Amino acid sequence: MNERILYTKPSITDLEVSYATDAAANGWGERCYDYIVRFEGGFKEHLGVRYAIATSSCTGALHLGLAGLGVGPGDEVIMADTNWIASAAPIVHLGANPVFVDILPDSWCLDPEQVEAAITPRTKAILAVHLYGNLCEMDKLLAIGRTYGIPVVEDAAEAIGSVYHGNKAGSMGTFGTFSFHGTKTLTTGEGGMFVTNDSALYEKVLTLSNHGRAAGQIKQFWPDMVGFKYKMSNIQAAIGCAQLERIDDLISRKREILSIYRSHLEGLSGVNLNPEPLGVTLGAWMPTAVLDPATGINRDDMLKAFRAQNIDARVFFWPLSGLSPFEPKPSNKHAWDIPNRAINLPSYHDIPTTAIARVSAVLRNLINHGA
Numbered sequence: 001m002n003e004r005i006l007y008t009k010p011s012i013t014d015l016e017v018s019y020a021t022d023a024a025a026n027g028w029g030e031r032c033y034d035y036i037v038r039f040e041g042g043f044k045e046h047l048g049v050r051y052a053i054a055t056s057s058c059t060g061a062l063h064l065g066l067a068g069l070g071v072g073p074g075d076e077v078i079m080a081d082t083n084w085i086a087s088a089a090p091i092v093h094l095g096a097n098p099v100f101v102d103i104l105p106d107s108w109c110l111d112p113e114q115v116e117a118a119i120t121p122r123t124k125a126i127l128a129v130h131l132y133g134n135l136c137e138m139d140k141l142l143a144i145g146r147t148y149g150i151p152v153v154e155d156a157a158e159a160i161g162s163v164y165h166g167n168k169a170g171s172m173g174t175f176g177t178f179s180f181h182g183t184k185t186l187t188t189g190e191g192g193m194f195v196t197n198d199s200a201l202y203e204k205v206l207t208l209s210n211h212g213r214a215a216g217q218i219k220q221f222w223p224d225m226v227g228f229k230y231k232m233s234n235i236q237a238a239i240g241c242a243q244l245e246r247i248d249d250l251i252s253r254k255r256e257i258l259s260i261y262r263s264h265l266e267g268l269s270g271v272n273l274n275p276e277p278l279g280v281t282l283g284a285w286m287p288t289a290v291l292d293p294a295t296g297i298n299r300d301d302m303l304k305a306f307r308a309q310n311i312d313a314r315v316f317f318w319p320l321s322g323l324s325p326f327e328p329k330p331s332n333k334h335a336w337d338i339p340n341r342a343i344n345l346p347s348y349h350d351i352p353t354t355a356i357a358r359v360s361a362v363l364r365n366l367i368n369h370g371a
């Protein structure tokens with residue numbers, strides 16, 4: 001049997017281990033926030049934003065940010081139907097409604113025309129999720145936001161390293177969020193980050209993130225409002241500091257893996273990988289293949305073929321509106337169609353070149369010889 005190829009796995013070196021060990025041994029008492037402060041500072045610098053708050057997850061960071069914008073009961077937040085539920089859950093937790101719109105067939109991200117058509121007097125935010133490290137059309141979304149006076153926010157959990165016309169993903173919206181879950185390009189095991197350039201929003205979210213205790217409040221244990229508790233620990237931040245020192249390498253390896261897939265699959269007709277249009281640089285978190293209907297190959301064919309070769313493959317996100325908590329919206333035709341003929345490909349940092357060739361060969365065989 002061929003050796004198993006995992007689809008994801010973090011890259012942890014002696015540096016991460018030494019920082020985590022130091023945090024575990026010494027990061028207490030007066031030093032209990034040292035790595036957190038350092039991680040937030042380094043992340044701000046990496047992204048080129050003014051403020052950053054480390055959190056326990058991206059879901060938590062989104063919850064804080066949307067609460068900071070005042071999203072509440074009856075409000076609507078427009079987002080793509082193609083997403084992981086983590087991006088929608090905080091909207092629901094706040095009593096608001098996610099409004100799912102269709103994606104563009106090439107980038108698999110939010111269709112700006114559909115966004116504009118979905119705006120109502122209750123629209124409180126537009127949530128741009130940069131799917132699999134592909135980029136939303138931020139120029140168009142930000143222009144729509146300006147026209148209607150609606151903030152555009154970015155879930156950049158999958159897009160560290162992605163750059164849109166010189167701007168890093170997560171730095172363009174009213175706020176941005178990141179995930180450092182074990183599957184992500186930069187990991188702390190579990191973890192996230194809230195970033196913004198808006199000082200008032202930062203102050204608000206900082207207060208919310210600290211159980212409602214304002215930074216200027218001198219009375220001990222005195223919350224001014226009911227807030228949240230989504231903090232990152234110093235030990236997680238220590239691992240994050242090490243990963244951040246290696247961020248260029250972590251991103252460039254992701255890009256390299258995608259480009260190796262491209263070189264193996266480019267000539268095959270009917271296979272589409274993550275697009276990288278002019279002016280866009282991909283962080284390439286998740287190489288993904290979407291097959292043309294003409295290939296006659298569907299998701300289950302691919303899952304079966306990969307399984308037979310002992311390769312982990314991951315299904316493309318189901319449309320959220322097709323899940324039982326939500327109203328079905330099959331009129332979002334790309335979001336409902338693409339998952340039937342798409343697959344995420346293994347792409348962990350240390351994946352051997354021979355493994356990428358093996359994965360590519362499975363797709364090549366399916367295309368050339370049928371399921």
Ligand SMILES: *Cc1c(COP(=O)(O)O)cnc(C)c1O
Pocket residue numbers: 056057058059060084086087129130155156157158178179180181190191192
């Ligand atoms: C991973 C991910 C999340 C969730 O991140 P957590 O840190 O697990 O909360 C949210 N949004 C997107 C787009 C993601 O890929």
